[in-house]
Amino acid sequence: MQRTRRIFDRLAALYDQMDAAYDKAAAPLGFTCADCAQNCCISHFQHHTYVEWAYFLEGLEQADPALAKRVVDKARENVEATQAALARGERPRVMCPVNVDGLCSIYRHRLMICRLHGVAHVLHRPDGRFVHYPGCPRFSELAADEPCVPGTDVRGPVIDRTPLYRELAAIEQAFLGSKARTLPKVDMTLAEMIVQGKPF
Numbered sequence: 780m781q782r783t784r785r786i787f788d789r790l791a792a793l794y795d796q797m798d799a800a801y802d803k804a805a806a807p808l809g810f811t812c813a814d815c816a817q818n819c820c821i822s823h824f825q826h827h828t829y830v831e832w833a834y835f836l837e838g839l840e841q842a843d844p845a846l847a848k849r850v851v852d853k854a855r856e857n858v859e860a861t862q863a864a865l866a867r868g869e870r871p872r873v874m875c876p877v878n879v880d881g882l883c884s885i886y887r888h889r890l891m892i893c894r895l896h897g898v899a900h901v902l903h904r905p906d907g908r909f910v911h912y913p914g915c916p917r918f919s920e921l922a923a924d925e926p927c928v929p930g931t932d933v934r935g936p937v938i939d940r941t942p943l944y945r946e947l948a949a950i951e952q953a954f955l956g957s958k959a960r961t962l963p964k965v966d967m968t969l970a971e972m973i974v975q976g977k978p979f
């Protein structure tokens with residue numbers, strides 16, 4: 780248990796670094812998510828680590844019981860609506876079950892992508908590929924007059940996700956230990972994680 784606590788504390792410290800990197804890139808442009816019509820919390824996206832899954836569920840366990848029940852109920856509805864949309868061949872646009880009145884209700888435990896999305900980034904992947912993303916439409920518009928990062932179409936202050944991803948991978952490895960050899964890869968929405976409960 781103490782080992783898990785230490786790993787969760789390491790993840791929380793990494794999340795602080797992500798928040799700081801986000802603020803450092805967003806602040807010079809005055810970029811915020813306030814009143815954005817394209818609320819990212821309605822996007823269909825997956826998460827890929829057991830440690831973030833387990834840490835988020837710790838946050839849910841610590842939440843007010845009425846809120847936690849609401850989130851779980853909404854997660855079930857979300858999974859059904861998402862599956863129905865996929866069966867129709869549509870990209871799901873279903874509000875995250877954690878979003879309450881436009882705000883993330885388990886904010887301190889939200890996952891990596893929730894912390895980094897929107898701002899431009901570059902990433903040196905372990906397979907040698909260099910990938911880059913210009914940020915969401917609002918960020919791109921604000922950064923339109925900024926110089927490009929050399930060799931990319933990415934403008935403005937960017938987050939280099941490489942060291943953040945590396946640390947997350949190391950934390951995941953420490954969390955899983957020998958289980959890493961046998962567990963399947965995680966590729967789940969947050970709603971699916973909530974409905975399934977603790978990963979192990």
Ligand code: SF4
Nearest residue numbers: 820875877878883893
């Ligand atoms: S966990 Fe929070 S920030 Fe992430 S999609 Fe859900 S409501 Fe939005």
